Amino acid sequence: MSTMPEPAAPDSPRVQTALAHVEQAVQEERITTGAAENIRCWLTENRYREYRDSVLRHIDEEQWQKLDDVFWTIIPFGTGGRRGRMYEIGSNAINDRTIGESAQGLADYVVKYHGGKKPLSCAIAYDTRHRSRHFTELCAEVMVAAGIKVYLLDDYRATPQLSFAVRYLECDCGIMVTASHNPPSDNAVKVYWSSGAQVLPPHDKAIIDGVMSCQEIKRGNFEQALKDGQIEIVTDKIDAAFLDAASACSFSGPREVRILYSPLHGVGEAAVVPLLQRDGFESVTVYEPHRQPSGDFPNVPGHVSNPENSAVFEKPIEQARIEGFDLVMATDPDCDRLGIAAPKTTDTAGEWGTFTGNQIAALLANYVLDKSATAGKINDRSYVVKTLVTTELVRRIATAHGARCVGDLLVGYKYIAEAMDREGPEDFLYGCEESHGYLVGSYARDKDGAVACMLASELAAELKAKGQSMHDYLGELYQRYGYHSENLINVFMEGSEGMAAMKSLMKAFREAPPKSLGGMAIKQVRDYQNQTVTTISESPETAPLEGPVGNLIIMDMEEEGNYVAVRPSGTEPKVKFYIFTRLDAAESQDLEAASTKLADRIRAIENDVRDFARVSVT
Template structure:
């Protein structure tokens, strides 16, 4: 097999030794015997790394796959780091898992390794959402945590989200320090796999109520829920851990919750969808159909680990329309800030957070309420990091990212679709009491702040060849940056990898005060924002475009949308080269 380099071959040879179990060795040998060169390269050409969402990959054998040994090695490295970071202390971690195939067994494996290292583990008895893991880290006073999930990825994937003592996903320098400890492990014999039952406490179902009660206390307008208790809600967990959402909605006082029964059972094969991702129209289709049948007020669906939520509402034509992540985030921001102001609870120490590829409408709304708005890199761990850094100095209210992840209040340090569903329902009830739908409010925002229109194009590039292609695409954009996009001149280029913002006309440069990240942004003279970034959790390169026009009245909505969509298409045609 001539295309396998020496380093990759060395990893393959290592996995053929007696250090690995017989099933693993047999599978590696089968790939060799069948001359599965591409599969061997993709499985062994590198070691899995922590990205924006931690460790994530296709399940199978190999150093670049999710399996007993890569998960064991990551956990041993994490355990080693925690012992160095908290010397002489009694260390505790929380561990949970979602509905994916192997998530439960991987979760128990992680608990085994931590316990064998003398670390006390709070292990969830049953699958539970990612935000509940973040909540548990804080509730039990843990120094770390692990969630076994690949979020919204296809069924072939699984993942490992690592958390720090603040309940947030590991951010710099901890993420890199942990992976350094992982790389320092030279042999699987260094991994302690033997479970120590004395170091494991089981988190039972009664913990749900603690989390539910804490969230209920965040409600801003409980009287609106009481007045609209029979609000027609359709919900789907898309075969995942969102099965807890109806319990939360009931606790808030909603009585008319309609579950999409076909998707209500946790199932790692996700039999009713192609991708279990509420960003996708196909994944939302069953919930939307149910909403149409019931003439629902709001339709919601969560991904397998319940940290992302998709929403559909009736538009001005009475048709159900999917809201994108920018629209959901903007509505939540406006609702929280306006509701807090109405209650006299808004202060000059409040703040909101969004990512660099999320709509600037959120910043505009915050400014109008005299609330600070922070901008961070893509990945909710950076939002959590801001929350932790400002704890005790300022109060976080709401934040989110265009990829359908939001959080209201500071109970956790990760995006929380359970919390978001409750607030989306409350928001719907509040505005319904005022005679408005969520779509009405969205149009009001566009009229008051400007009509923002965004589009995302993702190109999937699998395996080592795909990773190399994505790297080359970013290199080409840096070497030959576009001078215009869609016929509109580029005013500024922001390269987050080099931490430099460059003004095209004057050749002036300034520093970007954010961690380095492989992201390029092009700002046009019209104020359009076009971004390019490789995904940290999927084999994709993503292109984002945000444009804006004035909306003089709701009557101009359709015509203005058409202008914006045409502009987006022209811009994307210039930058997206597949």
């Protein structure tokens, strides 16, 4: 029987030569000092011994750019967990080591937190991405070795189903193996607490500390744990219970609408189609070119399965126009986000248009609140939840219906989940975020693409029965509450140089922000990291800012409802600029004129934002 050769010892001549080459590469500026420091750890510390030969091979081949990419930092926990490009080695890559230490850090903290007072359990699920099943088994083996029972969804399943499973099975934690809508090169783990929400303070910091200090990854044997009952398959049980819980959130009304649905090569079909059928929708067709589960996302433009990208709807819309569908919907690979396209008029063969995440947020908010009001379910404690970078149109809709809006939240659905439990889930009506995430009901603590599909289908059927298009319905909201138009700019800044550029850019917005954008004067700057609000004038005044603490800056313009938010992404190497514009109701009666005016305004603001960013990072 063959055995793997022992890796080179840390004090061997080969390792010492490699370390000298690393030092020389730093001096020649072929790699950064951060990369060199992490490479030294992987070459000399025993916890990385199984990866040592691979690191040595990369050094022998002088793959300095690749080494810098995968070692320049330690991959962080972002808004939902640990996410990045997969590669066999590297502290800044997704591989067996970084996934394993993530699971180990979680397991160690859960055991320590409960102090052996109860039997512990963890729910685990995975999506269609490359190596998702492999990483799932790795995480399960780590949990079992720590004495934590694993409840496994043993097929491709949605992130909200994992959130639901944690709550339904009363688990102590949960792991979802997915990189959501990222490119095929990526994977990740999302880590959940017993609430069914992604981990929040103080648990997140304690888990991260455990991950960073992890010396040994202890693993059981997956097949043996299955035989022993330490790993239990619960796919069918959770499917049935999830369907019951999500369908209980439906509203009565017409169901005569033809739906074309795309899972974008992800997990969505197993959650969305049964739910729509349970809700009474008989004409649901899955778009065949996007049906096959595949981590390559082969038939999606750019191979990026993101329903925020209108290009993913182009081919489905072609089929919908020819075959007379009323609605096209798509969910991302782990089915927690929803995108929608619909005819501009009641003519399904005519022009179609997609909706932004903010527009869907408003459409579903008005639908849910209308239905809730009709059913007498709105009282003075009722509330909706949104993030700081989600359209204020949702707040105006909630206020008009007599509901509160909890909206002073950082980006990340975990903060919406936290608000639900703080404010009381019994009074929760609806939660949304601009990145196409929506939820009703208290069965889960994460956004749910399946239940959002159900609500959108109900709305489409109700509008069809009235002879109205979804776009006309949105226009009515604009005329009632003022025309709201938003845009998102993503500026990618990869690698160590990108991180330095991001820091420089955020510093510029804090210390020397622009005085105007798009010809509109900036009134004040809200800095959520430093908890200050500063007026922009010849004599600036700074006052304390109440709100959450995070790396977010909002620049408010003199005209109410017009502002720009800036934040580094928590999941990808980029800075996000959120542009918000608004006209009052009186200026919004001519929808075409209002749309043109705000499109011009957004274009002017975007040009100024890009110019400011370009100057600030050069």
